[in-house]
Amino acid sequence: MELMNKFNELITKQKAYMYVLQLSGWDSGTEAPRGAFKRRSEMLGVISGELFNLQTNQEFQDVVNGLFKVINELDDISKREIRKAKKNLDKIINIPKNEFVEYNKLIGLSQREWEDAKENNDYESFKGNLEQIFNFNKKFVKYYNKVDHPYDVMLDDYEEGMSMKEYDEFFNTLKKDLVPFVKEVLNSGKSLNDNFITDFYPRDKQKEFAEYLIDVMSFDKESGLMKESVHPFTWNTHSTDVRFTTRYLENFMFSSIFAAIHELGHATYEQQIDPKWDDTTLNGGTSMGIHESQSRFYENNIGRSIEFWEAHYPKLLEIFPEQLKEVSLDDFYRGVNKVEASFIRVEADELTYPMHIMVRYEIERMIMNNEVTIDELPKLWNDKMVEYLGIEPKDYAEGVLQDVHWSAGLIGYFPTYALGSAYSAQFYYTMIKEIDVEGLVKDNNIKVINDWLKEKIHKFGSSKTPKELLLEVTGEEFDSKYYIKYLKEKYGKLYL
Amino acid sequence: MELMNKFNELITKQKAYMYVLQLSGWDSGTEAPRGAFKRRSEMLGVISGELFNLQTNQEFQDVVNGLFKVINELDDISKREIRKAKKNLDKIINIPKNEFVEYNKLIGLSQREWEDAKENNDYESFKGNLEQIFNFNKKFVKYYNKVDHPYDVMLDDYEEGMSMKEYDEFFNTLKKDLVPFVKEVLNSGKSLNDNFITDFYPRDKQKEFAEYLIDVMSFDKESGLMKESVHPFTWNTHSTDVRFTTRYLENFMFSSIFAAIHELGHATYEQQIDPKWDDTTLNGGTSMGIHESQSRFYENNIGRSIEFWEAHYPKLLEIFPEQLKEVSLDDFYRGVNKVEASFIRVEADELTYPMHIMVRYEIERMIMNNEVTIDELPKLWNDKMVEYLGIEPKDYAEGVLQDVHWSAGLIGYFPTYALGSAYSAQFYYTMIKEIDVEGLVKDNNIKVINDWLKEKIHKFGSSKTPKELLLEVTGEEFDSKYYIKYLKEKYGKLYL
Numbered sequence: 001m002e003l004m005n006k007f008n009e010l011i012t013k014q015k016a017y018m019y020v021l022q023l024s025g026w027d028s029g030t031e032a033p034r035g036a037f038k039r040r041s042e043m044l045g046v047i048s049g050e051l052f053n054l055q056t057n058q059e060f061q062d063v064v065n066g067l068f069k070v071i072n073e074l075d076d077i078s079k080r081e082i083r084k085a086k087k088n089l090d091k092i093i094n095i096p097k098n099e100f101v102e103y104n105k106l107i108g109l110s111q112r113e114w115e116d117a118k119e120n121n122d123y124e125s126f127k128g129n130l131e132q133i134f135n136f137n138k139k140f141v142k143y144y145n146k147v148d149h150p151y152d153v154m155l156d157d158y159e160e161g162m163s164m165k166e167y168d169e170f171f172n173t174l175k176k177d178l179v180p181f182v183k184e185v186l187n188s189g190k191s192l193n194d195n196f197i198t199d200f201y202p203r204d205k206q207k208e209f210a211e212y213l214i215d216v217m218s219f220d221k222e223s224g225l226m227k228e229s230v231h232p233f234t235w236n237t238h239s240t241d242v243r244f245t246t247r248y249l250e251n252f253m254f255s256s257i258f259a260a261i262h263e264l265g266h267a268t269y270e271q272q273i274d275p276k277w278d279d280t281t282l283n284g285g286t287s288m289g290i291h292e293s294q295s296r297f298y299e300n301n302i303g304r305s306i307e308f309w310e311a312h313y314p315k316l317l318e319i320f321p322e323q324l325k326e327v328s329l330d331d332f333y334r335g336v337n338k339v340e341a342s343f344i345r346v347e348a349d350e351l352t353y354p355m356h357i358m359v360r361y362e363i364e365r366m367i368m369n370n371e372v373t374i375d376e377l378p379k380l381w382n383d384k385m386v387e388y389l390g391i392e393p394k395d396y397a398e399g400v401l402q403d404v405h406w407s408a409g410l411i412g413y414f415p416t417y418a419l420g421s422a423y424s425a426q427f428y429y430t431m432i433k434e435i436d437v438e439g440l441v442k443d444n445n446i447k448v449i450n451d452w453l454k455e456k457i458h459k460f461g462s463s464k465t466p467k468e469l470l471l472e473v474t475g476e477e478f479d480s481k482y483y484i485k486y487l488k489e490k491y492g493k494l495y496l
Numbered sequence: 497m498e499l500m501n502k503f504n505e506l507i508t509k510q511k512a513y514m515y516v517l518q519l520s521g522w523d524s525g526t527e528a529p530r531g532a533f534k535r536r537s538e539m540l541g542v543i544s545g546e547l548f549n550l551q552t553n554q555e556f557q558d559v560v561n562g563l564f565k566v567i568n569e570l571d572d573i574s575k576r577e578i579r580k581a582k583k584n585l586d587k588i589i590n591i592p593k594n595e596f597v598e599y600n601k602l603i604g605l606s607q608r609e610w611e612d613a614k615e616n617n618d619y620e621s622f623k624g625n626l627e628q629i630f631n632f633n634k635k636f637v638k639y640y641n642k643v644d645h646p647y648d649v650m651l652d653d654y655e656e657g658m659s660m661k662e663y664d665e666f667f668n669t670l671k672k673d674l675v676p677f678v679k680e681v682l683n684s685g686k687s688l689n690d691n692f693i694t695d696f697y698p699r700d701k702q703k704e705f706a707e708y709l710i711d712v713m714s715f716d717k718e719s720g721l722m723k724e725s726v727h728p729f730t731w732n733t734h735s736t737d738v739r740f741t742t743r744y745l746e747n748f749m750f751s752s753i754f755a756a757i758h759e760l761g762h763a764t765y766e767q768q769i770d771p772k773w774d775d776t777t778l779n780g781g782t783s784m785g786i787h788e789s790q791s792r793f794y795e796n797n798i799g800r801s802i803e804f805w806e807a808h809y810p811k812l813l814e815i816f817p818e819q820l821k822e823v824s825l826d827d828f829y830r831g832v833n834k835v836e837a838s839f840i841r842v843e844a845d846e847l848t849y850p851m852h853i854m855v856r857y858e859i860e861r862m863i864m865n866n867e868v869t870i871d872e873l874p875k876l877w878n879d880k881m882v883e884y885l886g887i888e889p890k891d892y893a894e895g896v897l898q899d900v901h902w903s904a905g906l907i908g909y910f911p912t913y914a915l916g917s918a919y920s921a922q923f924y925y926t927m928i929k930e931i932d933v934e935g936l937v938k939d940n941n942i943k944v945i946n947d948w949l950k951e952k953i954h955k956f957g958s959s960k961t962p963k964e965l966l967l968e969v970t971g972e973e974f975d976s977k978y979y980i981k982y983l984k985e986k987y988g989k990l991y992l
Contacts, residue, residue, distance in 0.1 A: 016539045020543055036719070240529070240531035
């Protein structure tokens with residue numbers, strides 16, 4: 001089909017622009033000097049503008065709309081590509097270019113201003129940016145001309161097929177079933193031998209263990225690399241260039257270990273996608289939620305299991321004989337699963353983590369429903385922290401200003417983190433029916449687990465929707481009961 | 497002037513494309529995984545093609561040609577910009593796009609093939625690429641339609657205003673005045689206490705000293721960074737993003753020290769360019785030769801001086817107390833200035849270095865004059881090594897296949913290395929009339945030297961030609977006698 005060839009040709013060009021922009025993002029996120037940012041944002045502004053032109057010009061519109069008209073004549077893969085393309089096109093096509101440019105400038109500047117505001121505990125100086133970012137997003141959604149609620153449009157951006165209705169149901173279940181359990185655990189009074197957690201672990205030694213973990217997880221170093229950055233992240237442009245970062249806090253070794261395993265989860269997903277999708281719009285993981293299900297599966301279900309540490313604690317002892325000499329395997333296992341009410345989402349344990357997400361989801365929902373003003377956010381945030389975790393932030397850095405997301409325009413993204421954890425539990429209960437996960441982890445044979453995930457999930461890239469994957473892999477629609485069950489089983493055993 | 501504004505607008509766009517391509521180059525040169533290269537070359541091919549379109553489309557041609565017609569009405573800066581632009585345009589405008597694309601593919605592939613050929617000592621497998629690369633370049637020069645000799649056009653590409661006539665004169669002087677002196681030094685029979693040179697110096701400790709050197713040289717870390725790579729290089733896109741690499745050979749510490757100082761020379765030049773040029777086509781150092789004069793000045797005139805080590809040997813002793821415990825300052829100074837006939841250009845000492853360049857210049861000259869076939873190159877190379885340095889390479893890796901340049905299409909580049917050294921000597925004899933270089937180096941006050949170079953050379957970026965700079969700074973045209981004098985004084989004292 002000639003029109004489909006034309007589509008692919010235009011997409012290849014767009015992908016080249018995305019590629020260089022992504023490469024710049026990797027550079028910014030890991031090593032670009034501070035002084036570089038001003039001119040960089042000007043130069044990248046030009047390239048982003050060019051990409052926007054390619055994504056919205058008449059030629060591309062004609063091709064996409066032309067194919068959409070005959071979508072029933074296309075094969076399944078092309079159908080999915082054209083539906084995605086049509087949706088993306090409709091979302092941006094009515095945004096005036098000057099507003100798009102202005103918004104991107106705002107986002108570019110807001111990153112730095114958010115950092116400063118956080119450092120100076122100065123909400124006043126930043127709330128104007130926050131207000132503008134939310135307003136731009138509300139406006140952009142209006143251009144989309146869909147009947148859906150604006151927040152629904154944004155939720156669907158990060159997790160195809162999800163809306164407030166479904167998230168409300170999910171979070172209401174958590175509120176009903178999990179919040180009381182979390183309080184029970186927090187009040188269990190169980191104390192751990194956990195001084196070792198904040199002992200001093202030299203950076204280079206932590207790095208040695210992180211490199212060991214790369215091999216444990218069977219990450220392909222020919223097609224990827226690990227680096228260091230302040231905020232760990234995974235980055236990829238195609239299946240043969242997948243990179244991730246970790247960070248080394250010398251007084252909190254868990255940070256590097258679990259950041260590495262978490263990001264290795266994302267990275268394994270990307271590396272195991274069939275390369276045939278690289279040339280299409282169906283490359284990369286299918287959604288934020290599915291991605292997060294993979295990273296959390298590796299981090300929590302595998303990385304925080306007793307079997308994992310039965311296999312790898314000896315290596316850690318070899319690297320840190322002094323720091324860990326009086327720490328038994330059981331102490332260590334309990335340490336990596338320590339539950340406590342804390343302020344910072346990215347440092348939260350597996351059990352309290354969804355509470356942090358609930359706070360953010362409910363606040364975003366209220367903003368998008370015009371039920372709260374930007375001025376009221378700090379108090380609202382603190383009230384919710386008290387309600388779900390019983391603690392109140394002392395300043396904005398451990399409260400409303402802690403996350404980068406809103407300053408980067410990522411609204412509707414947070415709930416995918418909790419959803420991903422819930423997905424991972426549902427996948428997990430299917431997986432253990434088919435392979436001996438505990439035994440494989442204990443035998444340091446994670447490759448077999450990777451292979452299972454590759455066949456069931458990874459290799460499809462974005463060619464299947466999250467809902468399709470869930471149904472095909474587990475035989476059921478999404479159900480949060482597996483998540484609740486998993487958490488209650490694991491933490492009930494540890495704490496109650 | 498409206499047409500000039502249009503010119504600037506089009507240039508800004510071109511610069512954005514160059515920026516992202518440069519960023520990709522930095523990534524490739526330092527950390528991109530091997531697996532990434534195939535798809536990367538496809539993606540970058542698209543962006544390069546887009547840039548080529550911008551550089552050759554009718555709109556840009558009209559603007560440049562329009563401005564060139566009225567060049568006498570322009571201010572001096574615009575005059576220089578338009579002359580450069582017109583020259584670049586004329587050079588590429590007649591190259592058929594398919595040939596340009598084909599050549600770039602060839603270059604992309606040749607890098608990897610050269611690496612393999614070098615590793616396998618297999619000239620046969622690579623000579624086809626070499627032949628094609630030279631032929632493409634000969635062809636491209638023909639499209640330029642200039643009366644100049646093809647090699648002259650290429651020499652001017654890397655060093656504005658230089659041609660075979662001038663280089664012949666330069667290298668003939670070296671041959672007459674320097675070759676006999678080099679032989680005298682090599683045959684002096686002077687032996688050094690130099691076992692320490694190949695002692696074991698751990699990577700991390702070398703890195704510590706390299707970081708110390710960054711401060712010694714007053715490099716601005718807010719606007720740049722140091723990293724590690726197999727082949728040290730300096731990279732920049734604008735004055736506030738200047739990066740360089742060094743490498744750590746654990747059995748040859750000098751490599752990291754002098755690579756760092758050399759690249760810091762390039763980097764200091766770039767950092768000290770007036771930022772006002774960033775938005776123009778006159779950003780960056782003015783030529784390869786002037787650039788090399790700065791890196792070699794810092795590396796050799798400063799970094800290999802006794803004063804430098806009077807100031808910094810104590811620090812090195814602090815970092816490597818064991819390895820250097822029996823090495824006196826004088827031993828060390830003689831060690832860093834050790835002269836010997838060797839095969840590898842990048843490892844050659846300051847005195848024999850220009851001999852290596854002479855070999856390459858004479859060979860390129862013969863190829864471009866069709867006086868030698870590609871088949872004959874290995875023998876020709878070896879014969880010239882015997883003639884100038886008295887040693888004969890045993891294999892292609894230490895002979896004709898050692899350098900990356902030809903496989904990357906860099907023909908006419910080599911002679912700028914020797915020219916740069918000669919420039920640096922000429923600048924040096926002017927500098928010492930105005931400031932106390934030796935005293936400043938001894939007092940660890942290199943900032944004053946940086947400032948002198950900034951005022952005289954660096955701040956102008958490319959707004960002055962190499963010839964203009966030389967004349968304005970030293971009051972004379974280029975004269976190789978300073979280079980000969982400098983080398984004879986320094987190495988006569990050390991060896992004769």
